Amino acid sequence: MSDNSIQINVGKQIQKLRESKGLSQQDLAAKCNFEKSNMSRLEAGRVNPTLSTLEKVAKALEVTLIELFSF
Amino acid sequence: MSDNSIQINVGKQIQKLRESKGLSQQDLAAKCNFEKSNMSRLEAGRVNPTLSTLEKVAKALEVTLIELFSF
């Protein structure tokens, strides 16, 4: 159950997309209406995000949900 | 926060893929190691699944995570 590789991969993808848009974690977190601390954990794959959280991030990044899994 | 349309769409997609494989909710639930009752709720969009849950379902359906969002 300690296989969090999917979380890590999705987190890296979020980071990649975020950086390609020139946004800081702070910026992206604000667009998602949550705190930068949670964005840090999300990108690091330290949480198991819910679908609604992933959707918020995708919308804030202006990408589809699919792009979060295209790694 | 009552906008659960993404959950509903993902749920429908799971149902579609499940039926195309000729599996019952019971069958699929068993492959995911959880109860058929939870599979029912998942397909109905009544829960906000975590990434790990979605991954279990994708694996059990022998599809990629992306296919769960390709609707």
Added chain:
DNA sequence: TAATTGGTTATCATTTATGACAACTTTATT
């Protein structure tokens, strides 16, 4: 050096997903 920015980590309260079980309804099938 001091201040700012970006990111990480610890901790907390609240909410909710998960996993489970039982009871129920619906839909075949014999």
Added chain:
DNA sequence: AATAAAGTTGTCATAAATGATAACCAATTA
């Protein structure tokens, strides 16, 4: 009609996500 299979719903305990605040580290910039 009776049985079985498929799906739904209610409820529960436990674990964990979420949302928030604060403190911290690292790198940059004035």
